[in-house]
Amino acid sequence: MIPEEIRQDTFATWDGLDVEAAAQRLLDGMLTSPWGLTTPSVYETGRLVALVPWLTGHAERLRFLLRTQNADGSWGVQQAGYALVPTLSATEALLCELCSARTRRSASTELVKAADQGLRALFRLLGRGGAAGLPDMPAIEHITPVLIDSINRRLDGLRDRPATGMESWQESARLRAPAGFDGAVLDAVRRRLRDGGAIPEKLLHALEIAGDAAAGAPAVHPQPVGTVGASAAATAAWLGERGAQEADHPARRYLETAVSEHGGPVSVATPITNFERAWALGWLIRAGVPVAVPPALIGEMIRALGPDGAPGGAGLPADADTTSGLLYALSLAGAPQSPDVLWPYETETHFCTWQGENGQSVTTNAHALEAFGHYRELVPESGAAHRYAAAVRKSSRWLLSQQGADGSWHDRWHASPYYATACAALALGRFGGTGAKRATGRAVDWVLATQHPDGSWGHWDGTAEETAYAIHVLRLCGNGHSDETAAVDRGGAFLRSAMWLIHTPDGLPPLWHDKDLYTPLTVVRAAILGALRLTRT
Template sequence: MQFVPIKVDIARPLAAGVDIVAATRELLAGLARQPWGQVSPSIYETGRLVTLAPWLIGHAERLRYLLDSQRPDGGWGAPGGYALVPTLSATEALLATLRGIAAGRQPAVGRADLASAADRGLRVLHRWLRADRLSIPDTPAVDLIIPALVASINQQLDEVRESPLTGLDAWRGEARLGIPKRMDSSHLDRIRQALIAGARAPEKLLHAWEVAGNPPHGATGIHPASPGTVGASPAATAAWLGGTGLVGSSHSVHQALAYLETVARQLGGPVPCAVPITVFERGWVLSGLARAGVPLAPPPELVSSLAVAIGPAGTPAGPGLPADADTTSVALHALVQLGTTLAPESLWGYEMTPYFCTWPGEDGISVTTNAHVLDAFGAYLTTVPDVAGRYQAAVVQLSAWLVEQQLASGEWGDRWHASPYYATACCVLALDQFGCGPSASASVARAIEWVLATQRSDGSWGRWTGTVEETAYAMHILLAPAGLTERRHIAAAAIRGYTYLQETAGRQDDPPLWHDKDLYCPSAIVRAATLAALHLAQSRPDLMTSRA
């Protein structure tokens, strides 16, 4: 696919009483029109761009975004441990900006506001890290990002002691940030030493290349992928450009600069963690809509782009990222549902027995990746039953493994999403449709009971507060399993959830719940999940009659 610099608009929210067919048509047109993806801005990534590329268009807007998104307590981001990475990034960026102003490299616009925000960020970080009460979530590269940012902030505080900055007088002493317990800098130190020695950079490191320090340029063999991105990350790309010294007129440098400028224009300054996310976005949208039975006629290029993307190792979520079993499985599942069946041979490269890894060398295990592999294998067997053998054995194995991962309370958790409702929906849908034996059915029933027990008084569901996205996943859990919705208490909960979606969709922002270097919201995917949930409810005349 050819990527062109375009203005990318976040998908417009759903209106109450939405026409699902028309909204689906609009959503699919948006996928074709905006091939880089529709993703919310990232505090972490925006902070890194403030530090690494103050020369890039939109710098003032990025600083304003950081100031405006600071919480009253001085932190940034979501509750609990999810706040640590964005707060470290934003605070470090503000300190770097203040040093640039003091050195005359940047205009002194809003210096007092920047100093005040930096001071409040330092105070809350000092309190969090001393108390060590934060449970650090399993987000990508967190064991590298936290030590790197803590070291950078402490280095800047050392400079404050030597060259004081107005508004940061409290930090002229010995106070410094520590690294959370159960975490150290050894992994980061080993990586940096290996890169300095000339080792080739691991592919999965590229998405967080900004943590690499300053290895000799050219020693790591890194080249931007089309459309000019390193690791599908603005921060990683800016860090790579910094290593080039912006010297010369190489095609790669020009591509990377054009990529950064395009991304910076998309959201008016702030930037997302990952872009482009073409295959990821298209796969999740098309698979989710088709599975729910939403009438859709996707533009042929959307379907063909998924088929073309799948190679011997599968497909990455977007250019610059490594291929992974999760995106590959969802793309394959979408294709089968849309009438294009490809053999899922590429997924065998991720088999670990009894589960599948997201990519080779993954630190951790994902239940949603394995649920999606079960979807891909199950759908393939349904379409091409003569190939049973190894595929059928994997379906049995994955069914049993997913059941074993279910928590005693009935839900699943996962490393790619902050909400258990997403993980539980992925597992329930896969087990209900392709799971084997009574244990799969019993597992689905336990998950439904958990959903019923956690519905909020307003009809919503959510980890921290009720949200449209999480309510949509809960509706999928209640409505997708065959033959269960007839139970009166399930139908009553589904009606309350449907009413909440009808009254709320489009009237509240979708909070970032998806894991990257910090949390993000893939708005087109969330919109598709919401449309699918509404369609599932509207396809049940008994529910609509009861609601009336």
């Protein structure tokens, strides 16, 4: 049963769901909330507890860490190594609070217990071997050794200045970083910052790894909105202690705005303006949801495209993924822009997310295929048409080479293969030509074979997000066979039964990769609304 306040505010008519009205409100909301909507982050919130205890919402950040701890003492998703980074951050933050002068002798039993359990969880997590079993998360190879070193130093400090309730850890063993996570890059980054030199733009998102060298680093310049690296932790590390005295500093104002979204806890990345707009608009229009795209939104999306493309949001470097997503969304909305800004990201075999990328991205190439393919259809007489055709062939070939034996795809920006499979299959099915038919058919077969008994889909448990991606694949890449229709009907029933959860952040489990897992709420809701539309076609 959908609660009445949710029914009125978000959904109503198709079995209680007005997809068109909800989609229109979602698009309009992207103008009124341009920073984007994401779930709070344990990692990022823990960093604010340690770095800026004077910032508004400190007590609520501590309460957030306490209430989000898992029963086994860890934080975050417990599968596939995803718990390591959030557990390191939360545990280090609690130790920082316990060892501070204001709480050393008066810490609550709950705080002591959480820190104790966090440490025990870390010894279990880090006792499982090297980095091979850890997920490919941004900056994980830098964050992990930094936080391990900080936790060990805080444990060493307990020997001379014990904290009530933590006596058993004074002479304990110390944490060891996974093999290969030696932090070798960190010394170079810190030296560079202390010498006044610039560091790669992509590292600004995790500037907190530089420790004291980050504070006031002269080569680091906050964006006009006050952010460094679109990250509250990075901004706090750069602002340092002066933020406590300079309430009007743009970086301080950015932090105050960031903490206001969730009343203390913060998201892992904010703003995500361009990323949110591109993905949300793309999911809705591609699924045939009739929406009136606000002209102001189109104008802002066009202006976001600079000579190097567009970043996910202010403070992040431009990247081929966001740029391609914006280009395709604008093209779908009837405002095509030249995809020439993508040429700097072209390699001999595929398109990189950014120059110097460590690894490769299936979804970046799927979005590049859509950007080139759709523009080529809309502007067939373009002087660069032959080069666009070559880019389409290149991306298609590379995507086909990345498909798994079971018919699915995996990607570095998402924990679930359903997202990568939806991106790759939809792009190939629309622009990959006849040579892609076998691959998209295999993707459809994989989706059909992996549906849960309750009608959902999911890499671990069934989720509304992954169910939406599966429905997109079946409807937009399938042949309309009876087994596909039956699977879509079951998936649609699951989505409609779960709509009250979709309205709340806790109802959409985090699956997207950043410094820890998160959910871009507007993007995921758009994909779900698109899927609901597809269940009625």
